[in-house]
Amino acid sequence: MDKVVVSVVDDKLDVLPKVVADLRRAGLVVDEVLEPLGVVTGSIEPDAIWSLETVPGVSGVERQRTVRLSPPTSPS
């Protein structure tokens, strides 16, 4: 499973639960629905990621990146 973040277009934010249900049907295992951001986080089989992009109301699908502290901030 790959972890992904999915963003939803402005004019579907008032029907976010419907979009989330469609995302689940497309194979997304939902972690969180971040309503203030219009973003859904979750995980999905790598070969099914494309199907999320076809869900009505989805504006973007991205694999989650690992974000870290980088030198020289890191304490020794």
Added chain:
Amino acid sequence: MAQPTDVETTGRYLVLLEEDSVAAGMSAINRVAGIRTVSTADAAGASASDQFGAANGLMLHELGVAVVDAGPEQVSRLNRAAAEPGPISVVEPERVVHAIAVEASAPEAAAVDESTFTWGVQAVSANLSNATGAGIRVAVLDTGVDKTHPDLAGRTLVTSSFVNGEDVQDGHGHGTHCIGTSCGPRTPQTLPGYGIAHQAEIYAGKVLGNRGSGDDGGILAGISWAITNGCAVVSMSLGADVAPGTAYSQVYEQAAQRAMSRGTLIIAAAGNASDRHNGRIAPVGHPANCPSVMAVAAIDVRGGIAPFSSGTVDTIGQVDLAAPGVDVHSSWPMPTRYRRISGTSMATPHVSGVAALIAQQTGARGWELWAWLVQSAHRLPLPSTDVGAGLVQAP
């Protein structure tokens, strides 16, 4: 594997693996050089140094890099494997990395009197401002906070952890340091004063684990939490380095625009990926490279750009402002209490603190707050590609 001769190395080697080849790489290293590696992915909680003792190699799972003890014969075998197709990509001697603070600041110690306030507080003129940040909520999304730190006693401190299996207590130190700079005290029992918005309400969201890394899902959850709680400022001293020409994240950009429309300004570290002593300027990292996220570069006590500070190298990510980020004194989890460290991570909370001061004094939020920050910054005689509009200034 040509290396400059003046680079100090540890005697260990870094083995970079091809994308998604950690398992294959671990077995290849064993097969080629007889080196057994343990993976960071298998040992939650144990520190990297603890794990290294158990084998002669440590696989940094998230990085796809192994750190190995190897003799000359093993190194040449690994190099031969790197030259051939397979999971082993590059082999390099491990370098000794020094804190920038030690190198850059020692001769400058007398340049600014830090007996009362840190050089950072003075550089952004926070010590001359009447604003305190009172009534403004500042979210610091980082490694958490030391809730027992005496310098935070009596402050409004709301916390939440977005890291699985870790509470908000800061087992790293970075988060406590960033909170100290943005919202810490101006007159602690032990001087100098180091906090900018010293009466702001602190929202500490843990989105990076005690080892200093996290993922997009946790960070976005932290931003969402900050918006829900009415935070005017989100301070993110974190990032992922990107290659030049890499598109910014559409998901973060849209999220940042929505945050702005709800009155929440996101301020993020530009990144520490440059090596300016060797002429290399790296692009602003993710997510600071999003147009609607304010990207902060680091300057030193002389007003020069920090050698590590990432810069504007293409039209995708650009530096918006600069702030003190070299040799910065701030809080550290007890019993250490204080530490001086460097990075755009340290510059970012200076801007976040000033943003809280401006938000308090002007009532500005979102894009209006962004405009105030940029308009009032002191211009610097440096390329805008390095410092944006210049050095942030308290109202």
